[in-house]
Amino acid sequence: MFQHPAARAIHDERMNMSETASPSRNPAAPPAQPTSRRVFLLRLGILLNAIAAAIFAVPVLGYLASPMRKFAWLSWISLGPLEHFPEHQTRLATYRNPYTKPWDGMTANIPCWVRREAGDTFMVFAINCTHLGCPVRWFQESGLFMCPCHGGVFYSDGKRASGPPPRGLYQYRHKVENGRLWIKAGELPTLGEPLA
Amino acid sequence: MSPSQIIHKVGAWLDHRLGLSGPLIEAAQHPVPRSSASWWYVFGSATFAVMVLQFLTGLCLATVYAPSADRAWQSLIYLNYDQPLGWFIRALHGWGSNFMVGLVCIHMAQVFLFGAHKYPRELTWLAGVVLLLATLGMAFTGQVLRFDQDAYWGLGIGAAIAGRTPFIGGRIVKMILGGPIIAGETLSRFFTLHVFVIPGLLISFVGLHLFLVLRLGINEWPMPGRIVRRETYLAEYHRMVSTDGEPFFPYAAQKDLVFIGLIIAALIVTAAVMGPIGPNGEPDPAIIQTVPRPDFFFLWLFSAFALLPPWTETFLMLTGPVVAIGLLFAIPFISGTGEKSYRRRPFSVMILVLVFMTIGILIYLGTYSPWSPHMEAWSGAPTPVEYVKGRTPLELQGAILIQAKQCRNCHSLGGQGGMRGPALDETATRLTPDQIVRQIVQGGGNMPAYGKNLSPAEVNAIVAFLATMHPAHQPPAHNAARPALARVDQR
Numbered sequence: 196m197f198q199h200p201a202a203r204a205i206h207d208e209r210m211n212m213s214e215t216a217s218p219s220r221n222p223a224a225p226p227a228q229p230t231s232r233r234v235f236l237l238r239l240g241i242l243l244n245a246i247a248a249a250i251f252a253v254p255v256l257g258y259l260a261s262p263m264r265k266f267a268w269l270s271w272i273s274l275g276p277l278e279h280f281p282e283h284q285t286r287l288a289t290y291r292n293p294y295t296k297p298w299d300g301m302t303a304n305i306p307c308w309v310r311r312e313a314g315d316t317f318m319v320f321a322i323n324c325t326h327l328g329c330p331v332r333w334f335q336e337s338g339l340f341m342c343p344c345h346g347g348v349f350y351s352d353g354k355r356a357s358g359p360p361p362r363g364l365y366q367y368r369h370k371v372e373n374g375r376l377w378i379k380a381g382e383l384p385t386l387g388e389p390l391a
Numbered sequence: 392m393s394p395s396q397i398i399h400k401v402g403a404w405l406d407h408r409l410g411l412s413g414p415l416i417e418a419a420q421h422p423v424p425r426s427s428a429s430w431w432y433v434f435g436s437a438t439f440a441v442m443v444l445q446f447l448t449g450l451c452l453a454t455v456y457a458p459s460a461d462r463a464w465q466s467l468i469y470l471n472y473d474q475p476l477g478w479f480i481r482a483l484h485g486w487g488s489n490f491m492v493g494l495v496c497i498h499m500a501q502v503f504l505f506g507a508h509k510y511p512r513e514l515t516w517l518a519g520v521v522l523l524l525a526t527l528g529m530a531f532t533g534q535v536l537r538f539d540q541d542a543y544w545g546l547g548i549g550a551a552i553a554g555r556t557p558f559i560g561g562r563i564v565k566m567i568l569g570g571p572i573i574a575g576e577t578l579s580r581f582f583t584l585h586v587f588v589i590p591g592l593l594i595s596f597v598g599l600h601l602f603l604v605l606r607l608g609i610n611e612w613p614m615p616g617r618i619v620r621r622e623t624y625l626a627e628y629h630r631m632v633s634t635d636g637e638p639f640f641p642y643a644a645q646k647d648l649v650f651i652g653l654i655i656a657a658l659i660v661t662a663a664v665m666g667p668i669g670p671n672g673e674p675d676p677a678i679i680q681t682v683p684r685p686d687f688f689f690l691w692l693f694s695a696f697a698l699l700p701p702w703t704e705t706f707l708m709l710t711g712p713v714v715a716i717g718l719l720f721a722i723p724f725i726s727g728t729g730e731k732s733y734r735r736r737p738f739s740v741m742i743l744v745l746v747f748m749t750i751g752i753l754i755y756l757g758t759y760s761p762w763s764p765h766m767e768a769w770s771g772a773p774t775p776v777e778y779v780k781g782r783t784p785l786e787l788q789g790a791i792l793i794q795a796k797q798c799r800n801c802h803s804l805g806g807q808g809g810m811r812g813p814a815l816d817e818t819a820t821r822l823t824p825d826q827i828v829r830q831i832v833q834g835g836g837n838m839p840a841y842g843k844n845l846s847p848a849e850v851n852a853i854v855a856f857l858a859t860m861h862p863a864h865q866p867p868a869h870n871a872a873r874p875a876l877a878r879v880d881q882r
Contacts, residue, residue: 327548
């Protein structure tokens with residue numbers, strides 16, 4: 196027989212109301228035996244499943260959250276001989292991320308801006324704007340880094356010049372060894388973990 | 392036996408075992424209020440139809456797409472140009488996502504205006520909010536799978552937002568990216584979300600959503616003055632469908648079917664005419680000559696990030712989504728009873744109009760991003776000819792410097808150039824030469840200070856040029872307290 200869902204709903208609603216009115220739903224049923232075998236088996240089954248689920252969850256969550264673990268992502272990497280970086284100039288350099296997998300392809304080629312003030316005095320800036328991570332571009336003539344996303348601008352020493360960025364450009368730790376420039380790299384810099 | 396007899400026998404054989412024909416017929420014939428078999432009630436089923444098409448085209452794409460950071464872009468190019476009809480399937484899937492986001496927003500606006508979120512359909516609304524979020528989640532993850540420069544830097548923006556979380560920002564970033572940088576595992580994570588996790592969520596919540604629609608009945612057309620009361624609504628609704636109801640099939644379904652047909656036709660035409668969306672450049676972070684922009688469904692957020700006061704940003708980026716989603720979930724509990732008609736709910740209508748207008752305007756602003764410097768304007772947009780006519784050598788030198796020092800990236804001349812700063816066409820009517828010097832050397836008001844990058848002679852030349860930038864009928868601004876200024880300029 197056809198019964199309309201709304202009618203069913205009303206029926207259910209009334210059932211619920213009567214249920215709340217008289218808590219003992221089925222007074223004819225005998226009182227449950229708390230220690231009967233059936234209850235014990237059911238409880239044991241629930242308990243065993245809960246334990247199994249907890250044991251199962253450990254490797255699954257550990258697997259999925261493994262990138263969050265403490266790990267030495269950063270390592271020293273060479274940007275090339277010093278001759279590549281003329282004094283008083285800012286040049287784009289690209290390095291292969293030290294932590295990489297064969298299927299990362301081009302995404303592991305990370306660019307950065309290298310400013311050679313004089314002699315062995317360098318500043319190495321991350322490509323990412325400190326506002327929302329877009330790639331900043333260097334303009335030699337006006338001595339500014341400009342961001343194409345929201346108009347962040349930085350001076351040649353990386354300090355914030357204007358726009359929404361909350362701080363100056365991220366800088367890599369760097370050193371000069373064996374006539375080469377080295378930086379400590381390996382992470383996408385964010386406000387939470389700004390490289391150095 | 393004739394074919395129809397065979398079909399009938401097979402059907403009977405199946406039904407004897409499945410026993411589904413009864414419940415299915417009952418579901419299809421459930422009575423709906425005559426008033427709600429309306430053209431306003433077609434958007435939910437149309438969203439569902441587009442979702443089914445997305446599953447189909449997505450399945451096709453998955454047979455060719457390589458979800459691997461080093462090959463994904465190439466496989467998209469292969470789909471566009473080599474795979475037979477690959478371009479069309481990509482176009483259907485890309486435009487289908489736009490259709491689905493659009494339809495789900497219209498559907499939500501409609502049910503909100505018609506008070507369908509009120510008692511007893513609160514849970515239906517909650518499931519709908521989950522479906523909206525899942526749809527937007529599909530849109531974002533889908534944009535990531537279109538693994539091009541926009542996808543790469545879009546992930547960078549997502550990471551930068553997550554990185555603002557206090558204390559654990561860095562770890563959250565690595566969890567999202569699947570590693571320390573945007574690379575292979577990032578794409579794999581978003582592939583998993585787009586192909587397994589969110590579709591699973593969509594299927595289960597669509598099931599819940601439809602089950603609730605069947606169980607509680609479709610919302611009746613809201614009449615002003617017909618108040619929803621918890622005590623009486625169900626009985627009133629039951630009376631309405633029994634006295635003035637019609638079976639859903641075919642009475643209401645026919646309009647759904649017509650609209651679905653039109654939407655699918657529109658999607659096919661759009662896809663065929665507009666073609667596949669992207670991919671743009673290779674996702675090579677070393678190519679920095681790029682202007683990343685999200686697809687339109689996130690363009691309004693992109694605009695908001697440019698326009699919010701910087702000191703509010705971190706707070707709003709982290710709390711805004713939580714508050715917005717919380718409010719969406721809270722709506723049926725804030726206004727679960729009372730008037731359903733939008734004619735008696737001016738505040739609700741106002742909120743809806745405000746939200747849609749805000750998002751619409753932000754999307755419009757995002758399409759030309761006036762806050763972004765135009766990176767090529769200094770070399771690509773020449774000084775208009777009339778601005779160099781009859782100028783002195785010093786003024787011409789100033790005009791050259793305005794190009795060479797990238798001023799044009801933020802300041803336009805003759806309508807060309809950046810819009811970050813004010814247009815320079817009539818600068819002299821607003822600022823005296825002294826004020827121009829101060830502005831250039833010290834910056835301020837969102838302009839960098841150029842004191843270190845311009846020699847005094849260069850500043851003089853630029854000021855000389857800008858002092859000529861006023862219409863013939865309007866004199867340049869002058870400092871009344873300094874009448875000798877003209878003589879100083881002539882020196």
